[in-house]
Structures are given as structure tokens and as C-alpha cells.
Amino acid sequence: MNSIIGIAVKDIKTFFRERGTLFWTIAFPIMILLLFTAIFGRDIPFNANVGVVDNDGTAMTASIITGLNNTGFMTMKEFSSQLEAQKELNATTIRAIITIPQGFTQSLLAQHANVSLVVDGTNPDIAGLIKGGVTTFFSEFYKQVNQNYTEPIKVYDETFYVGQKVGYKENIVPGMLTYPLLFSSMVVSTGAIVLEREKGTLKKIRAAPIRPLNMLFGKTLAALFQTAMSIAIMSVLAVVLLGPRLNWNLPLLIPIFFLGSMNGIALGLIISCVGRAPQEASNAATTIAIVLQFFTGMYFPIDYLPTYMQQIGRVIPMTYAAQALRDIMIRNATLADLLLPMATLAATAAILYGVGVLLYKRWVEK
């Protein structure tokens, strides 16, 4: 048997018999998935109080307010003036204010109308959902009035796409599939090398007439397999438990999973070589993975994060994987749409893996 395959087979067998590793790579993400399902896995995750100031006062604006109320996730509260509504917003009794200007109905008939929306940004998650919900509602409403509509409300980049109902579960599933790329691949690859150091078995491998890189390739192969296992199990559970309406475009998903895993594995490799003691390296990998998950948009789109956190997130390769997975699964992205994230992930994987190999060789020679 080839030494690379031999190392991979040995690692995979050990993986299935090592309860700690199995927990972190399969059981823990499943627990997280179940937890998020229990909390957010409903069709309507929350209900927000939203103020409305109707300065037009026509039958049409009245029907708009009724329509907003009927969405079920917003309870509309009417105010006679902007000032009055603003006071309520400041008191946090409402989350947002929709202001319908005077002459709105006439402008709408002339195919040009604006509505202003002020959202409490304290909770970016809720703010994003309100922006998306209001935008979608008005878009749908305008469609009924005139097919050649223009968007009446200017909101930030993050909007729900017309024609596809996107809830939290549709957002969380691609995010949760990023989990194995970060946790499983990184923790597994760190653990695989750390274990050899700790047990002294690295000595046995190094005494054999094989190149140092063979060991790395074998371990990479095993980590890829283990990550793929984790992704597969989580995907099946997500479908069974949540039933999200997602696009499972495997020809596009697999390259993202592969490149994301390679980034995680390379990070794990670097950590295992930099850590002075095996336990230190292992703890570092787990800690880094726990911290990174909040910056990568796993649990919510990165745009919901405060700006400085978004900037941190944008230098983490896994963020691009999470975004690409959402683009494929929610927004039906094509290969052309994914060229940039794919290129980014491939470049970072190559750089990180290269650094890992150099560190490993230096460490072995030391």
C-alpha cells in the first residue's frame, strides 16, 4: 500500500474510534444545528413592532398598511407625525419607522414613489430582516400596480431577492455547512499531527523511507474525507429537520467545500507546527475556530455584523466560502458569479498550505 493512502486510512480508522474527534466534527455541529433549528427554524422567526406615518392618507396607503400588518412578522403602529414616531423609536417600543410621503399615491401612478425607512440598527440581525421584509413587501406591492415599477425604498445592500422566500433556516443551512470547513478540517488536521507528536509516533513515520510531504498529503486526504463526512451528515440532517428551500447545486458546491476545507486544513497545519506543545496547538485550533465562526457569516450574513467586524471577516477565507455557499444555495449563483470567491479561496488555500508545508519541514528538521 502506498504510504499516503496508508496514513490516510490509519487516520480515518482512528477518527471513527476517537470519541473526542467524532464529537467535535460530527456531534457538536449537529447539536448546533438542532439548537438553531429549535430557536429559529420556524417560518417566521420573530414579530417586530414597526411604526408608520401615513402623510398621504389615501385608500391605497391604508391598504399598504393593512398588507404590512398581514405579513405576520410586523405589527404596524400608526403615528400622526414623524416626531411622535421617532420618540417611540428612541424608547425602543418600535424597531423601525416607515414614512409614506404626501402625494405618494399620485407619484406611484406616475411610476415613481418613495417611502422612507428608519431602522433601529442596534440589532443588525433584526434590522436586516425588517429592511429585507419591507423592501420585499413594497416590491411585490408595486408589481401588482405596475410591472415597470422602480424600487420605492432605498435600503442597504442586503435585501431579499424577489420571488424567493428566504427565511432564517434558508440562511442558516449554508452557514452551518461552513462549520465543518472551519471546525472539522482545522481541528482534525491539527489533531492528526498533534496526536503523532504527543504519542511519539511521528518518530516511527519519520524513520521510514518516505518524504515528509507524504505524511502531510496522507493527513490532508484523511482530513478531507472526515470533513466531507461531516458535511454530508449535516446536509442530510438539515434537509430532514428543516426542509429548507435551497438549491443543492453539487457541481458548484463541491469545489467550494473542497477549497474551504483546504483552507481549514492548512490553518490547522500551521497551528500544529507553531504550537510549542501538542496540547497548546490543539487548544489554539479550537479557540481560533470558535472565534472565527462569528466573523465568517456562518450564523448570519456578514452584512449584519458591525462594520469593523465585517472588515475582519473579509480577510478570513472561510467568509468567502460561507458567502459562496449562500450565493449558490439561496441566490442560484452561476459559475461566473463564483469566480471571485473561488479564486480567493484557491489562492488563500495555496498560500496557507504552502506556509504550512514550509513550517512543517522546518519543524521536522529542527
Next chain:
Amino acid sequence: MIIEVENLVKHYGEIKAVDGVSFSVEDGETFGLLGPNGAGKTTLMEILCGLRRFDEGKVTVRGFDLVKDSYKVRGSIGFCPQETLLYDLLSVRENLSFSASLYSLDSKKFKERVDFSAKVLGVGEFLNRRVQQLSGGMKRRANLAASIIHDPPIVILDEPTVGFDPAIKREFWDLIRNLKSYGKTVLLSTHDMHEADEICDRVAIMERGKVAALDKPRNLKETIGGRASIHVRVNASQTKRALAILKEFNGVLGDDEIEISANNPWETMTEVSNKLASQGVLTEKVEIVEPTLEDVFMKLSGRRLTEDSR
């Protein structure tokens, strides 16, 4: 010569762990490196196995230069370190299979070697058991089996019986003798003088990174260890009288025994026994005590071999 080491030097910072060591090992020989902990034995062995770099000197194994032909050298050696390098969660067979993969063994050869391990090293009875379920002795045997799964001509054993009880130690010595009978060259390190004496054809005594002496154990004992001695024990009430009778033999009282140094121990022992018997002194014990490698080491270093090794 299957292994040749010339003026090998290895530093760890300021410390010279191996200091100009030279020796050679013959094909089929069991060669021992005897010395206390910190003498440089393990470093030397790890250098031979390609696990450590060295600063000066030259090493050839089967004619291959250790540096230039590292892969050929490593393929010729089966290295069994003192710690058990097996994966606890895998069975012995799976561990052997993994080791075989490191040497690209095909399935036919692997099966042959597993049969060999079962027959010669006695691992057959626990081949399918996980390592974590094995006793210490079983683990060591499995460890040795994994180290030589590729049928190397040279087997390097670092402190192979450290921590063993005497019975298992003897069992392991038999395994090493078995390897020799299969034509293997064995290089082992030990701080156990009995082990070196029992199983090594030649022994290099190492002290502070240097080879202090190198020869067959018997020659070392004869040339460096000093003369044999006769130990005589009589009834405690007659000890003083016996000491007076044996005055011409320059006997000295040590503990509860009279010790007499002898060039010709068998002849002296007969003379001593006869003399005491003729004077009516009953002996409880009369025995010849040969010099040991411990004595050799003490003569060379001025300290006991076991002082640092427990």
C-alpha cells in the same frame, strides 16, 4: 561491516551529546551500546535511523552514506524505540498494516511478514485485539513486530526491556536471539549490564558521549573488570577464626562474607574450601564471583552504572 560510524559528533547547543564516536558492526552481530542515561546512546541511535542530524563524522549503513542515501539507509533499518509507537485505537494487525504501508509492502509480503511476526515474536494470539487492550509485554512485542514488518537486515532497539519484570525481560531476550538466528544484525542500547552480557556479541561502553571501551563482554570483564573473587560465608561465630585461617589469601571481610581476590578462581576456591575444612570450620557458602560489566563501567568512569539509570 554492515554499520560503520566514524568520528561522529552531535551538539545540543553547548552540550556535546555524541563526542567523536567511532565503531563498526558486523553483519549478523548483536551489538550493544551500554551506558547510563545521558551517555548519548539514544541520540546515537536516532542519528543512525535518520531522525537526527549530526554535526561531524560519517556513517555508512550497508555501504550507503547516511546523508546522501538516507532513504536507502532508512529502508534497511527497523527502529524500535523504548516507547511503544503504536496506535491504541487500532488493532495490532491494523498497526502492522500501517507500518507496512510506510515501506510500500505488497499484500503478499505483508501476509508473510505477519506470519513471521506471529511465529517468531508471538503476536498471533492478539493480532486482532486493539493495542489499548494489551498488556505491557504484548505491546512491546507488537511494537517490535511493527518495527521490523518490512524485513530489514538491521534492527535497532533502544532500551528494549526498560521497565520489564525479569521474566518478561528474559522472554524478550529470547526474541532478540531469535532475530539473530534469522540473520538480523541487532544494535541495541541498554543500561542493563546483564542484558548486554546476556545477548550482545560485542559491547561499546558509552560515557558522556564517548565510547570508553569496546569489545566482547568477556574480554571487557577480563581486561578491565579485574580479577574474580571468592566469597566465603561461615557460621557467624566462626568468621574471625576463618579470616585468620585464610590470612595467606589476603581475605577481607565485607558484610558477612569473606572476599578473596583470585587470579585462578577455581583453584583458589578448592584451596580455601580444603583449608577451612581441615581446620574444622564449616562453610555455608563458597562461590566464585566473576567481574561484571558493572565493574568494567566502574573502573572506567569511577561510578556505578546503575546510579543514574533508575
